[in-house]
Amino acid sequence: MLDKGATLGGEPKRGSIVKTDKRYFVRLNYAERAQHFIFLGCFVVLVITGFMLKLPEDIVVKTFGGARDTVFFYRSLLHRIAGTMMIAVSVFHVFYLVFRPAGRRWLMDMLPRPRDLRDMVFNMLYYIGVKDEPPAYDRFNYKQKLEYYALISGTTLMSITGLLLWTEYRWSKFVLDIGILVHGMEAILACLAIMIWHLYEIHLRPHKFPIDNMWITGLIDEEEMKAEYPLHYHKIMEDPKLRKIYIRGEDQDLTPPRTVSIADLARIH
Amino acid sequence: MRLNLINFIIFLALLFVILHFGLASAQTDVIPDTENCLLCHRYPSMGRYDKSGQKRIFYVNEKQFANSVHGKLRCKACHVGLDEIPHTDVKKVDCSSKCHIKEPSTDKEFSHINMVEKYRASVHGEGSAKKPKPFAEDLPTCKYCHNNPMYNPFRGMWGKSEALSNETLARCIGCHTKKDWAEKFYSHFTQRMRNRRSQTEIIALCTSCHEDREKMARHGLESIETYKDTFHWSQVKYGVENAPDCLSCHVPVGYTTHDIRPRTDPVSPINIANRVNTCSNQGGLQTCHPGATARFATGRVHAYGMKAQIIAATGEVDGVDAEAQGLALVRQRAESDIPAEDIYHYKVLKLIKLFYQVLIAGTIGFMCLHQSLDYFRTKRKHKKSH
Numbered sequence: 001m002l003d004k005g006a007t008l009g010g011e012p013k014r015g016s017i018v019k020t021d022k023r024y025f026v027r028l029n030y031a032e033r034a035q036h037f038i039f040l041g042c043f044v045v046l047v048i049t050g051f052m053l054k055l056p057e058d059i060v061v062k063t064f065g066g067a068r069d070t071v072f073f074y075r076s077l078l079h080r081i082a083g084t085m086m087i088a089v090s091v092f093h094v095f096y097l098v099f100r101p102a103g104r105r106w107l108m109d110m111l112p113r114p115r116d117l118r119d120m121v122f123n124m125l126y127y128i129g130v131k132d133e134p135p136a137y138d139r140f141n142y143k144q145k146l147e148y149y150a151l152i153s154g155t156t157l158m159s160i161t162g163l164l165l166w167t168e169y170r171w172s173k174f175v176l177d178i179g180i181l182v183h184g185m186e187a188i189l190a191c192l193a194i195m196i197w198h199l200y201e202i203h204l205r206p207h208k209f210p211i212d213n214m215w216i217t218g219l220i221d222e223e224e225m226k227a228e229y230p231l232h233y234h235k236i237m238e239d240p241k242l243r244k245i246y247i248r249g250e251d252q253d254l255t256p257p258r259t260v261s262i263a264d265l266a267r268i269h
Numbered sequence: 270m271r272l273n274l275i276n277f278i279i280f281l282a283l284l285f286v287i288l289h290f291g292l293a294s295a296q297t298d299v300i301p302d303t304e305n306c307l308l309c310h311r312y313p314s315m316g317r318y319d320k321s322g323q324k325r326i327f328y329v330n331e332k333q334f335a336n337s338v339h340g341k342l343r344c345k346a347c348h349v350g351l352d353e354i355p356h357t358d359v360k361k362v363d364c365s366s367k368c369h370i371k372e373p374s375t376d377k378e379f380s381h382i383n384m385v386e387k388y389r390a391s392v393h394g395e396g397s398a399k400k401p402k403p404f405a406e407d408l409p410t411c412k413y414c415h416n417n418p419m420y421n422p423f424r425g426m427w428g429k430s431e432a433l434s435n436e437t438l439a440r441c442i443g444c445h446t447k448k449d450w451a452e453k454f455y456s457h458f459t460q461r462m463r464n465r466r467s468q469t470e471i472i473a474l475c476t477s478c479h480e481d482r483e484k485m486a487r488h489g490l491e492s493i494e495t496y497k498d499t500f501h502w503s504q505v506k507y508g509v510e511n512a513p514d515c516l517s518c519h520v521p522v523g524y525t526t527h528d529i530r531p532r533t534d535p536v537s538p539i540n541i542a543n544r545v546n547t548c549s550n551q552g553g554l555q556t557c558h559p560g561a562t563a564r565f566a567t568g569r570v571h572a573y574g575m576k577a578q579i580i581a582a583t584g585e586v587d588g589v590d591a592e593a594q595g596l597a598l599v600r601q602r603a604e605s606d607i608p609a610e611d612i613y614h615y616k617v618l619k620l621i622k623l624f625y626q627v628l629i630a631g632t633i634g635f636m637c638l639h640q641s642l643d644y645f646r647t648k649r650k651h652k653k654s655h
Contacts, residue, residue, distance in 0.1 A: 053503045060506050072507035127642035169548075169558040173568015174614045180500070181618060185625035189632065196636040206647045 024248040025225040025236070028218040029102055035089055036215060042086035043194070049079040050187055080166065087159050102245075109139040112149070116142040139232040147197055154190050157182060219248060306344045307331060336420055338460065341453070342368055364411045385411070388527040404487045407478070414474060414526075420456035434459070468505045468514035472496075475515045489602035495572035511555050518570065521546070522553040533606075541567055569611060 028036065052075050055063075064071045096103035120142045122135040140148070161183040168176055203211050214220055225233050236242045307329065309315060316326040334340055345351060346368040350358040365385035367378040388394055393409055396402040438455050445451040466474070475493075478484060482492045496502055496515075504512030520526045521538050530537035538547045544566035550557040558565065 053500070055506075057506045064507070066508075069508045069510060072504065072509050075507075124642075127639075127646045129646075169560045169565045170562060172564045173570070174617075176565075176568070177572075177614070177618055178621060181621055182625075185622070185629065189625070189629050192629070192633045193636065196633060196640060200640045200643075204644075206644065206651060 023222045024219040025222065025233075026218055026246050026248060027214055027220055030218070031096060031100070031102065032106070033215065033218050035093055035096070038089045039086060042082040042089070045078055045082035046086065047187070047191055049075045049082070054184075083159070083162050083166075086155065090155050090159070105245075110145060110148055112145055116145055136230040137228065137232070138235075139229060141229075143197070143201060147193075147201075150193060154186055157186050158190070161186070302331075304344055338420065338457075340420075342370065346370070362412075381411075384525075384527045387525065391528050392531050393529060402488075407484050407487065409478065420453075420460055467508075468512055469508075471514040471516055472502075472505065491603075493571055498572045499570065501570070513555065513557065517550070517555060517557070518547055521550055569614075 052071075060068055093103075097107045098104070115138075119135040119137065122131060123142070125131045126134045161179040164171055164175065164179040165183065171179075202215070203209065220228075236246045310327055310329040311331065313328045315328045316324060319325050339347070347362045347366070349360045349363075349366070350356070352358060365380060365382040367380045367382075370379040371377070372379040388411075394402075395405050395408060402408065434455075438452065441451045441455055442448055445454070464471075476496075479490075479493045485492050501513045505514060516526065518539060519529055524538055530540075532539050534540060535542060537543065545561055545563055548558045548561040548566045550559075
């Protein structure tokens with residue numbers, strides 16, 4: 001099922017919306033990639049500026065020397081700016097889920113279903129060699145769903161505790177203590193999870209190493225689509241409406257819609 | 270013969286040099302050495318080992334002494350006795366004695382007695398004659414915190430320039446023509462207009478005792494290493510000028526270091542009644558929590574430490590077995606000191622921490638297992654398909 005030639009980059013994956021002989025499938029549209037990009041930037045800044053507080057004294061003095069108070073000032077400022085931006089993106093994402101057709105599709109596809117539990121068990125069986133093939137996934141597999149919900153709960157907790165600590169003088173010390181504890185622990189959890197779960201999944205899996213461009217182009221080719229998300233593939237191929245949304249390349253009608261509505265904006269790739 | 274002449278010239282030159290430096294070092298800028306102590310004490314090698322084997326140095330660098338806060342005093346103003354040589358009649362310096370200098374506001378003889386009395390009544394004092402504190406030798410004396418500090422140029426308050434000092438001083442000297450006096454007077458003021466010690470130096474000073482678990486346990490106290498878990502310390506670590514050290518909260522504006530009181534004392538700045546003032550630091554140089562509400566200001570600042578541990582968990586306490594002697598005292602103090610509410614908070618926090626530790630270990634463990642299974646399976650599949 002997995003054709004090495006196709007997945008190991010025999011064909012350039014970097015997608016362009018020109019007519020090619022090859023079919024590409026949209027995994028992330030423009031709005032989703034933009035959200036991901038901003039969120040990613042904020043996350044990196046937050047991790048660096050946050051864990052700077054935990055550095056031991058001698059390392060701080062050695063690294064930053066006499067300028068360390070200036071470093072601290074910008075650290076604090078950047079942490080707050082990045083935090084605010086991350087909250088803004090998250091709020092936008094909620095609006096996106098509710099008010100945009102693409103967002104609503106995302107939400108529906110992302111909802112947990114009993115099937116996911118079954119997929120997980122079957123996938124484990126596949127891992128240990130009991131089954132020969134991994135389960136057939138729909139648009140989002142159980143790994144992605146788990147991560148998405150972990151991300152939502154983590155971001156919510158971090159935002160709430162972060163805002164608590166930002167407005168420290170209004171709250172009791174007990175609430176702040178809980179805030180500090182949760183903010184720190186959640187940060188450790190999030191960092192490790194991103195490194196082990198997310199970065200592995202996207203960049204380190206044997207057939208994706210060293211980097212999968214999907215987060216920039218938003219596209220994957222037909223081979224990969226068939227291999228990784230077969231259920232979704234069949235759904236798309238059977239429905240002309242979905243074909244229009246998800247397929248770029250061969251049989252894609254590239255003429256823009258005559259009237260542009262808000263609903264169409266999310267669809268424009 | 271010629272050689273002898275050269276030797277003679279060298280001898281003369283050496284004599285000149287020795288005499289010159291000898292005389293120069295005997296000159297005094299500020300106060301003449303009328304007691305002639307420097308006859309002996311100007312030699313850097315002057316010193317001996319005392320009975321306990323400690324090296325004592327009796328050398329006095331005259332220039333340095335003249336530039337210190339006590340530079341105007343005669344030796345005997347503080348070192349009472351010293352009439353015999355060798356000095357067998359020497360008494361310990363008593364900072365509360367009068368030193369024959371007139372205090373200008375009252376025209377009375379100057380003495381540190383006010384500070385010393387306050388200090389005796391404070392938490393660091395020796396207690397009353399009726400109720401002396403146990404292990405009095407642990408308590409810091411004047412000299413534990415105060416050396417004989419040097420006056421130094423006025424820097425670090427309104428700009429870091431040393432030129433500021435010179436310019437301001439020039440204005441004084443316009444009227445107060447005696448330069449030595451003006452400099453001394455100026456230094457006297459400016460010395461007190463800023464913190465001479467940096468935050469890390471203050472923390473190092475306080476923690477030199479307060480992080481000593483054994484010593485603290487003897488007095489029924491807990492070590493304050495949990496300060497280093499606070500955001501306050503994170504800022505101090507980065508040398509932020511506005512960051513709070515020990516004194517920012519325990520000796521805020523309007524209090525003096527000599528009069529630190531326990532939390533239970535109603536005049537203490539960390540007493541619940543005075544907390545809002547302390548946290549908001551109204552009228553202070555540092556901007557702390559200007560909008561502090563009563564709800565914010567009533568909590569415990571240092572993280573819950575050993576005391577809470579003792580009460581929350583009956584039985585053994587981490588790492589304090591060696592101080593079992595003081596443990597009973599700590600427990601007794603802890604039970605009267607820590608309100609039940611705090612213990613409840615401590616338990617909740619501990620529970621949350623445990624929850625997260627389990628969650629992190631579980632989640633990350635599962636992830637590692639899942640991904641390594643995925644890795645090997647995918648590799649194997651690749652091999653098979655080719």
